[in-house]
Amino acid sequence: MISDVQEHERRLSSRDRGLVLVGEPTWADVQRRRAEYAAWSDEVLELDTSAHAPGEIAETLIALLEQR
Template sequence: MTGHLVVVSGLPGVGKTSIAEIVAARTRSVRVSIDAVEESILACGLPSGWQVGVAAYEAARAMAEQNLRLGHDVVVDAVNDSEPARQTWLTAASQTGAHLEFVYLVISDVQEHERRLSGRDRGLAYVGEPSWSDVQRRRIDYAAWSDEVSEFDTAARAADEVADVLIARLRTK
């Protein structure tokens, strides 16, 4: 049986980390966070920019591939807002024979989305927290999905509920 590579995607503040953590814990999967990898790279003194973002995705891909080859399922927590970013996970699945599941989280309630971002502190000194205007700009540039993707509105469903649906799906594939 091939492993599962679940990529939980969406704008900052939609619940990616919460859902990825729940799914990974309940399925005993390895969780890989792009923000944690990027935080580590920036902590080494490299300047922030798109190159660090690409490096974070590539480092996370390498970790995902290693763990998939060891027989572990992997849950990735990433904004995943462009075709090149998504290609990272298509490559990982292709290289390992893993079943790839793209998950796209949205939040239809704009005020709730903004509320979730205000005062948020994930303890990332170098990556920092995006402002509401940062997220609005990112929303404009977020590439449409060309791959099959499961979409969930986290304004309508709690993180536990979304995680339960994802876990049930993984058990059938």
């Protein structure tokens, strides 16, 4: 999850995964898909990648997995 919409759009527009036959999604594609998704009914773990460094996210995930 990226709570910063501008950062999300920036990351998307600069991404190139080399998917020649499929292509990269546009920002409009992302917005349309977001509107189509139903809300989760189960517990959801959201880690904001715009607010935390990768190492912090990894530490959080490890700690949560160790609790299970």
